[in-house]
Structures are given as C-alpha cells and as structure tokens.
Amino acid sequence: MSKRVFNFGPGPAMLPTAVMERAQAEFLDYNGMGVSVVELSHRSPQFIDIIDRCEALFRELSGVPDNFKIFYMHGGARMQFASIPMNFMPRVAKPKALYFETGNFAKLARVEAERYGEIIRVVDGESCGYSAIPSFDPSAIDQDAAYAHLTANNTIYGTRWMEFPDTGDVPLVVDATSELLSREMDYNQFGLVYAGLQKNLGPSGVAIMVCREDLLGHAMPHTPTMLDFKVSAEERSLANTTNTFAIYLLMCVLEWLKEQGGVAAIEKVNEAKAKILYDALDASDFYSAVAHPDFRSTMNVSFHLPNNNALAEQFIAEALEQDMYALKGHAVVGGIRASIYNSMPVEGVQRLADFMKEFERKNG
Amino acid sequence: MSKRVFNFGPGPAMLPTAVMERAQAEFLDYNGMGVSVVELSHRSPQFIDIIDRCEALFRELSGVPDNFKIFYMHGGARMQFASIPMNFMPRVAKPKALYFETGNFAKLARVEAERYGEIIRVVDGESCGYSAIPSFDPSAIDQDAAYAHLTANNTIYGTRWMEFPDTGDVPLVVDATSELLSREMDYNQFGLVYAGLQKNLGPSGVAIMVCREDLLGHAMPHTPTMLDFKVSAEERSLANTTNTFAIYLLMCVLEWLKEQGGVAAIEKVNEAKAKILYDALDASDFYSAVAHPDFRSTMNVSFHLPNNNALAEQFIAEALEQDMYALKGHAVVGGIRASIYNSMPVEGVQRLADFMKEFERKNG
Numbered sequence: 001m002s003k004r005v006f007n008f009g010p011g012p013a014m015l016p017t018a019v020m021e022r023a024q025a026e027f028l029d030y031n032g033m034g035v036s037v038v039e040l041s042h043r044s045p046q047f048i049d050i051i052d053r054c055e056a057l058f059r060e061l062s063g064v065p066d067n068f069k070i071f072y073m074h075g076g077a078r079m080q081f082a083s084i085p086m087n088f089m090p091r092v093a094k095p096k097a098l099y100f101e102t103g104n105f106a107k108l109a110r111v112e113a114e115r116y117g118e119i120i121r122v123v124d125g126e127s128c129g130y131s132a133i134p135s136f137d138p139s140a141i142d143q144d145a146a147y148a149h150l151t152a153n154n155t156i157y158g159t160r161w162m163e164f165p166d167t168g169d170v171p172l173v174v175d176a177t178s179e180l181l182s183r184e185m186d187y188n189q190f191g192l193v194y195a196g197l198q199k200n201l202g203p204s205g206v207a208i209m210v211c212r213e214d215l216l217g218h219a220m221p222h223t224p225t226m227l228d229f230k231v232s233a234e235e236r237s238l239a240n241t242t243n244t245f246a247i248y249l250l251m252c253v254l255e256w257l258k259e260q261g262g263v264a265a266i267e268k269v270n271e272a273k274a275k276i277l278y279d280a281l282d283a284s285d286f287y288s289a290v291a292h293p294d295f296r297s298t299m300n301v302s303f304h305l306p307n308n309n310a311l312a313e314q315f316i317a318e319a320l321e322q323d324m325y326a327l328k329g330h331a332v333v334g335g336i337r338a339s340i341y342n343s344m345p346v347e348g349v350q351r352l353a354d355f356m357k358e359f360e361r362k363n364g
Numbered sequence: 365m366s367k368r369v370f371n372f373g374p375g376p377a378m379l380p381t382a383v384m385e386r387a388q389a390e391f392l393d394y395n396g397m398g399v400s401v402v403e404l405s406h407r408s409p410q411f412i413d414i415i416d417r418c419e420a421l422f423r424e425l426s427g428v429p430d431n432f433k434i435f436y437m438h439g440g441a442r443m444q445f446a447s448i449p450m451n452f453m454p455r456v457a458k459p460k461a462l463y464f465e466t467g468n469f470a471k472l473a474r475v476e477a478e479r480y481g482e483i484i485r486v487v488d489g490e491s492c493g494y495s496a497i498p499s500f501d502p503s504a505i506d507q508d509a510a511y512a513h514l515t516a517n518n519t520i521y522g523t524r525w526m527e528f529p530d531t532g533d534v535p536l537v538v539d540a541t542s543e544l545l546s547r548e549m550d551y552n553q554f555g556l557v558y559a560g561l562q563k564n565l566g567p568s569g570v571a572i573m574v575c576r577e578d579l580l581g582h583a584m585p586h587t588p589t590m591l592d593f594k595v596s597a598e599e600r601s602l603a604n605t606t607n608t609f610a611i612y613l614l615m616c617v618l619e620w621l622k623e624q625g626g627v628a629a630i631e632k633v634n635e636a637k638a639k640i641l642y643d644a645l646d647a648s649d650f651y652s653a654v655a656h657p658d659f660r661s662t663m664n665v666s667f668h669l670p671n672n673n674a675l676a677e678q679f680i681a682e683a684l685e686q687d688m689y690a691l692k693g694h695a696v697v698g699g700i701r702a703s704i705y706n707s708m709p710v711e712g713v714q715r716l717a718d719f720m721k722e723f724e725r726k727n728g
Contacts, residue, residue, distance in 0.1 A: 005398035009405050012608055017392070020400055024391040028384050034369035035689060036384055038567040038613070041373050044690075074569065075438035075590050078604035082588030112589055198605055203402040205438065205569045205607030222586050224446030225476055226439050240442035241562055243569030244376055245609060249402070325399060326408075 006348035009326030010155050010300060010339040011178070011199040019252045019343075037248045042241050050244075050251050051237065057254035061263050064187045064210055069233040072242055073207045074226060076196035077177045080207055081109040083227040084149065084173055084192070085116035090218045092146045098122050098170065102161075103130045103154030104332060109175065113149070116220070122148065130157045132292035138166070147171045147191060153179035155199070156330040158302040158337065159295040164189050171215055178299050180208070181257060182342055183267045191215050199299075200341045202250040206243040209233075257342065266342050267298075273340050273349040274298040280353040286360040290333060304335035312336060315359055324352055370712035373690030374519050374664060374703040375542070375563040383616045383707075401612045406605050414608075414615050415600065421618035425627050428551045428574055436601040436611060437571045438590060440560035441541045444571055445473040447591040448513065448537055448556070449480035454582045456510045462486050462534065466525075467494045467518030468696060473539065477513070480584070486512065494521045496656035502530070511535045511555060517543035519563070520694040522666040522701065523659040528553050535579055542663050544572070545621060546706055547631045555579050563663075564705045566614040570607040573597075621706065630706050631662075637704050637713040638662040644717045650724040654697060668699035676700060679723055688716055 007014035030037040031046060040047050055070050064070070073080060089095035095117025099110040102125045113119055120142060123134040141148065148167040153160040155178040164172060164185075171191025180195040187193065192211045198204035209229065216230040225231055231239050237247075260266050278296060281289045281303055290302035305311045312335050316327050329335040340349055371378035394401040395410060404411050419434050428434070437444060453459035459481025463474040466489045477483055484506060487498040505512065512531040517524040519542040528536060528549075535555025544559040551557065556575045562568035573593065580594040589595055595603050601611075624630050642660060645653045645667055654666035669675045676699055680691050693699040704713055 002392035003396065003398040004392060007399045007403055009399075009403070009408075012403055012405060012605065014399070014403050020392050020403075024388055027388040027391060028366035028368060028381070032367065033689070034367040034687065035371045035373075035378070039371055039373070039376055039378050039384075041376060041690065042568065044373075074440070074443055076605050079438055079588065079590040082590065086586075086588070115586065196605065203607075203609050204406065204605040205610065220586075222450075222479065222584075224443065224450070224588075224591065226443040226446065227588065241376065241440050241560065241568040243567075243607060243610075245567050246569065246607075323398065325397070326405065 005323040005325045006344065006351060007325045008338045008340070008344070008352070010330070010337060012204045013199050013339060013341050014343045015202070015249070015253060016256050016343045019249065019256050022252055023249060038245045040244065042238055042244050047244060050248050054247060054251045054254060057251070057258060058208070061181060061254060061257060062185070062187065062210070067213055068187060069211050069213050069216065071209050071211070071229070071232040072237040072247060073209055073232055074205070074243070075207065076198065076205060077175055077194060077207050078108070078196070079227070080194050081112035082116070083223070083229070084147070085113040086223040086227060087219045087229045088146045088173070088215065089117045090220055091215070092144055094118070094144070096120065096142065096145045098142060098145045098148035098167070100148070100150035100165070101125060102133050102159065103151055104156045105175065106151040106154065109149055109151070117146070120145065130154060131159065131290055133159060133161055133295050136165070141167050141170060143168055143170060145170050147173045149173045150175070152176040153297050153299050155300050155339070156302070156333055156337070158291045158297040158300040160297040160299070162295065171212065178341070181263055182270050182299055184263050197246055197250055201253055203246045206246045208250070269346065270298045270340070270342065273344065273346055274301065276349050276353045277301045277338060277340070280356050284356070284360055286364040287356065290335070299341055300337055300339050302329055302333055302335065302337045309334065311363060314363070318359065319352070319355055322351065322355060324348070324355065369687040369689045370708065370715060371689045372702045372704070372708070372716070374694070374701060375560070376568045377563050377703060377705050378707045379566070379613070379617060380620045380707045383613070383620050386616055387613060402609045404608065406602055406608050411608055414612050418611060418615045418618060421615070421622060422572070425545060425618060425621060426549070426551065426574070431577055432551060433575050433577050433580065433597040435573050435575070435593070435596040436606055437573055437596055438569070438607070439571065440562065440568060441469070441539055441558060441571050442472070442560070443591070444558050445476035446480070447587070447593070448511070449477040450587040450591060451583045451593045452510045452537070452579065453481045454584055455579070456508055458482070458508070460484065460506065460509045462506060462509045462512035462531070464512070464514035464529070465489060466497050466523065467515055468520045469539065470515040470518065473513055473515070481510070484509065494518060495523065495654055497523060497525055497659050500529070505531050505534060507532055507534060509534050511537045513537045513539070516540040517661050517663050519664050519703070520666070520697055520701070522655045522661040522664040524661040524663070526659065535576065542705070545627055546634050546663055548627050561610055561614055563703070565617055567610045570610045572614070633710065634662040634704070634706065637708065637710055638665065640713050640717045641665045641702060641704070644720050648720070648724055650728040651720065654699070663705055664701055664703050666693055666697055666699065666701045673698065675727060678727070682723065683716070683719055686715065686719060688712070688719065
C-alpha cells in the first residue's frame with residue numbers, strides 16, 4: 001500500500017485513489033498490449049477508443065446538447081485566454097467582448113483578450129477584494145459583442161456564480177476549470193465552456209472545450225492552426241499529437257464519476273463537504289472566511305486566521321503532520337485555502353474541520 | 365511482471381522499461397509525500413526540483429553552451445510551427461524566413477509559417493519523394509532572413525541531415541523531435557533546437573526548447589502570451605501550469621540516459637542498431653529502403669516489400685505475433701517503418717532483422 005494523504009492543493013490536484021491505482025496497475029501494459037498508454041500512438045484504434053469513450057461519458061454525465069462539439073486544446077485554460085478572442089472576435093464587425101472580472105484568473109483572461117479587440121468590463125470585483133460577484137446592469141450587456149466571458153468558480157478567493165447571467169444573444173463563454181462536473185449546469189445557457197483538466201478531471205497541460213458548433217470557424221487570420229477551435233473540433237483533437245496520458249486519465253476519472261452516481265450525486269456530496277467547512281467557519285470568531293456568504297464556492301474554501309502569518313504557517317505545518325497537505329492560501333490572499341474537488345473524500349474534510357476546532361482551542 | 369513488447373511505433377514511442385517501472389512504482393506516492401507527481405503543484409518545491417534537475421541533466425548530456433535558455437512549450441513541436449515565426453519574424457525589417465523542405469513535417473512547418481511572413485524554400489525534396497536531403501546553393505541563404513528552419517530527422521521517410529548547413533548569420537532553427545539526444549551535436553551551430561518529447565524523451569503534449577538567449581524578445585504583437593518564448597524562458601516554463609507529468613518522465617529518461625553513458629555512448633548503440641537493419645536491407649533484393657544511403661536515419665528505418673500491400677500487412681501481423689508492435693509505415697509512404705529510438709534495445713532490432721530474413725525466405 002502506497003502512503004496517501006488528503007491533498008487540499010488547488011491544482012494540479014488530488015485525483016481519486018481508485019483512479020490512480022488503476023492507472024498504476026496498467027501503466028506498463030495497457031489492455032494486454034505490452035505497451036503503456038503513454039507509448040501508444042494517438043492514431044491507434046486503442047487511443048481513438050479512449051477519446052470516443054471520454055466523449056460518450058462526458059455527454060452522459062453533463063447532459064450537454066448535441067449541438068455542442070467536445071474537443072481538447074493544448075496548454076490548459078490559460079492558453080485559451082488568447083485562443084478565445086482569436087477564435088471569436090471576428091464573429092462581429094468590430095472586435096469587442098465583455099468580461100466579468102471576478103477574480104485573478106478572470107482578470108488575466110481580460111488582460112490577454114485586450115490584445116485582440118475592445119474589452120468592456122461588465123463587472124470589476126477588485127474593489128471588494130474579489131470576495132463577492134458584483135451585481136451588474138443588464139443594459140451593460142452590449143449585444144454587439146462577440147462574446148461575454150466569465151469564470152464560473154474563482155479558485156483563489158473561493159467564490160462562484162450561483163446562477164449564470166443572461167447575456168441575451170451574446171454567447172456566454174465560461175472558464176469552468178475549477179468547477180466542471182462538480183455541479184449540474186444547463187449547457188443551453190452557454191456558447192463555450194472550457195476547463196483545464198488539472199483540478200477536477202485529470203493531470204495538467206490540456207483543456208477540455210465544450211463549444212456550440214455554430215461558433216466555430218471564425219478564427220482571426222494569425223491564429224495558429226493548433227489554436228483554431230474548428231480544426232480541433234473537425235480533427236477530433238488529433239490535428240497533432242495530443243496529451244494522450246491526460247485524456248486517458250480523464251477517461252478513468254469520468255468512469256469513476258459515473259460509479260459515484262454522476263454529477264447530481266457528486267454535487268450533493270460537494271455541498272455537504274463545503275457545509276462542514278463553512279459551518280466550522282461560521283461557528284468561530286477565530287477564523288474568517290474570504291468569500292461573502294452569498295457566493296461561497298463548494299470547490300475552494302479560503303479563510304484567514306487572526307492577522308498573523310506565523311499562526312497560518314503553524315496551522316499548515318500541524319495539519320501536514322495529520323496528513324493534510326497543501327493548505328496554504330494563494331500568495332495574493334494569504335491564509336488558508338482548502339481545495340475540495342470531487343476527488344476529496346468527506347473524511348478529509350471532516351478531519352480538517354476537527355483539526356480547525358482543535359487548533360482554535362489551543363491557539364484562540 | 366507486466367507484459368512488454370518491442371514497440372517500433374514512431375511516437376508516442378517506447379520509453380525505457382526501467383523508466384516506466386520507476387514511474388509505476390512511485391505513481392501513487394512521489395518521494396514519500398503521499399501524493400502522486402501528477403497531483404503535485406507545479407509551484408511546489410518538489411516540482412521545481414524536477415524542472416531544475418531536467419535542466420542540469422540536459423545541459424550535462426547535450427553540452428549546450430551557457431548562452432542558451434532551456435524551457436518547455438505547450439502543444440508539442442507542431443504548435444511551434446506557428447510560435448517560431450511569431451517569435452522570430454520581427455527580428456528583421458521585412459518578415460522573411462528560409463525553409464529546408466525535406467519531409468512531411470518540414471512541409472507542414474513551412475505552410476504554417478507562410479501565414480506570418482515571406483517564405484523562401486531553400487530546398488524542396490518533394491520531387492525526389494523526400495528520399496534524400498537535396499543539395500542547395502549556399503547563395504540561396506538570404507542573409508536578410510529572420511531565421512532558417514530545417515527538420516533534423518524526417519520521421520516518415522527515415523532520412524536525416526548528416527551535417528547541418530552553414531547559414532551564416534541567419535539563425536538555424538532545428539526541429540529535432542525524432543533525434544534530440546540520440547547523437548552528439550554542436551549547439552553553437554544553432555539558434556533554436558526544439559523537440560516534442562514523445563519520441564526520444566517522454567510522453568506527448570509538450571516541447572523542449574533550447575534557444576540562444578539573444579533571439580528572445582521579438583514576438584509579434586498578436587502572439588499569445590503562452591506562446592511567447594521570452595515569457596516561458598523568464599518564468600522557467602511556469603507562466604502557467606505546465607505538463608508536469610511529461611517533465612517528470614523526461615527527468616527519469618534523462619537520468620536513464622546518463623546511466624547508459626550519455627549521448628556519445630547511446631549514439632554508438634544507435635548506429636549499431638541502425639546498421640543491423642540497413643545491412644539486412646542491403647543484403648536483400650526482397651526489401652527496398654526508402655532513404656537514399658547517404659541520408660539514412662538512425663532513428664526511423666522505412667522500407668518496402670515487393671509491390672504488394674497484402675504482403676506488408678502479413679509482415680506486420682506476423683511480427684506482432686513475435687511481440688514486435690507498430691511496424692506499419694506512415695500512410696503517405698506505406699510499407700514498413702521501424703522506429704528505433706534510444707529506448708529500443710539491440711535485442712529488439714536483432715529480432716526484427718532475424719524476422720525479416722525468415723519472412724523473405726518464406727515469401728520471397
């Protein structure tokens with residue numbers, strides 16, 4: 001038995017131990033072929049079967065409508081901060097897009113997009129320290145925009161959109177990196193949903209794209225072929241050698257998620273897990289949550305200890321002694337962040353809540 | 365013991381069994397941390413140590429001079445077919461580059477680059493079916509070009525540059541995907557050497573870049589930040605979440621290569637392996653090599669059986685029965701291709717040569 005800790009890291013993140021054990025067992029010999037899945041051609045029937053199975057499972061688990069294409073892009077979500085404007089800006093006569101700026105990655109996406117057209121910030125959460133999703137004036141949704149972009153869950157601050165905004169005919173583009181398949185969503189609201197795999201879905205380096213097919217085929221002339229969504233959709237992500245290992249592990253994670261009862265079932269578990277931590281925070285005057293109660297993420301729970309960096313460091317070190325790893329908050333927020341994606345068992349969250357109480361008793 | 369066959373696939377390719385066994389053993393628990401290397405933050409000290417160790421080992425094994433930066437780019441070599449012109453074209457007043465077109469990937473690189481500036485084809489090997497590296501007129505090396513691009517080893521046809529051309533002050537950019545660290549090279553000849561990992565070095569999805577530092581910092585305005593070489597060099601490939609598993613496996617492969625005696629030692633082994641197959645081809649009137657004898661690759665050996673597709677299929681099927689996998693030639697050439705990268709043991713090549721003789725005896 002390999003040692004396994006509860007890994008609260010924000011990403012690359014914990015994957016289900018059952019998935020990891022399966023990948024380990026078949027690492028040298030995939031399907032009795034005598035070669036590893038990482039040594040298998042991306043054009044082999046066996047890998048095509050993996051990519052087919054991922055699509056079928058994703059469609060089954062998400063309920064995404066048939067008019068959406070599913071494909072993979074190199075470079076994680078961050079590469080798509082450029083590829084999205086490059087692919088969508090020419091949809092409109094005058095390149096323009098709307099950005100809901102509700103956190104660090106939302107801001108990075110907006111800054112990158114500014115290089116490709118005019119950007120209107122519909123909301124800017126910086127003034128409230130990104131602790132809430134600011135309300136906005138629906139008339140600010142300029143119907144001449146090529147798209148509107150938002151970040152579904154803000155990993156650093158631990159806030160999320162409870163409901164997604166109505167952007168009219170402007171396609172809503174959603175970075176769901178830290179949330180995809182953790183809760184049910186009606187994909188009819190969206191033009192594109194995308195996510196780096198390395199939080200809820202697999203290892204790093206690749207993004208899954210769920211794109212309404214009528215939005216494909218508008219790329220700017222200088223778009224690299226490998227960043228053209230239409231090429232990737234038409235070539236089924238095999239325009240060149242994709243990250244085969246990541247897509248294989250995604251398949252294993254999707255099979256595991258189906259065994260857990262699917263998205264509706266895991267969403268209930270995720271809500272229960274988050275409640276354990278938020279209840280602990282609400283019951284305490286020692287800890288303070290970063291996120292406003294109306295916008296609490298179920299994936300990332302960020303909180304502060306009394307204004308004292310040394311105490312946070314002590315918390316992190318003592319938690320590690322109890323096999324709770326990677327609880328350090330992001331540098332821009334400090335404090336503690338517990339990332340509790342689909343793979344985190346309830347036991348891990350309960351252990352953390354118990355530890356929080358004990359730590360407060362000793363140091364409060 | 366897992367079953368292992370001799371995998372002659374062109375890429376994603378066979379990796380050393382010792383490397384794969386190590387990766388399997390520590391897959392659930394890296395360094396006693398209780399988390400997998402795929403579950404580890406790219407900013408953790410443990411992953412920074414992996415990336416540092418890769419650089420130190422690569423420098424030691426390759427002998428690359430200190431004025432070169434080493435970094436990783438998303439998307440394999442094919443993504444760089446766009447990023448190279450995007451990063452280098454503005455080095456000169458009028459965007460222009462030179463391409464040595466000696467194979468399928470060389471052509472794809474040229475076609476992609478044409479979208480970013482004027483391209484001069486110094487050689488075009490299509491007329492000879494890419495079976496040789498055509499000679500060229502040194503006066504065709506336009507000294508006003510931003511760079512000159514070539515493919516060191518042509519994976520599909522099994523040809524290679526025995527010596528690299530003198531391009532004067534024009535930086536020579538080399539796609540070494542199927543050759544990097546398989547033979548000694550004097551990096552002083554080059555401006556940039558790059559390679560997708562999935563042939564000689566690791567799994568798919570990422571490229572290693574070895575770039576003379578004075579060439580950095582000239583990217584076109586529309587270059588995605590994640591494709592800007594200067595950003596990746598300065599951020600040590602961690603501008604966003606890199607393909608952590610690929611870089612970890614690269615480290616394991618580099619450590620293995622050092623144990624084999626380094627590049628000079630593996631180059632001798634590679635020459636001996638290739639000689640076994642070329643001797644078998646030269647001794648036969650049944651098989652015919654694709655590559656002209658003056659340009660024979662030591663990495664990919666492509667050959668035809670008598671004009672008969674059914675016979676090639678029979679060859680591939682019978683070889684598989686003897687645990688020799690993925691010998692099918694690329695669709696544009698047909699026939700047989702044996703990819704014999706660093707990881708392929710001499711025994712695998714000898715088994716193939718023996719099989720070739722026996723197959724000829726039965727079917728010749």
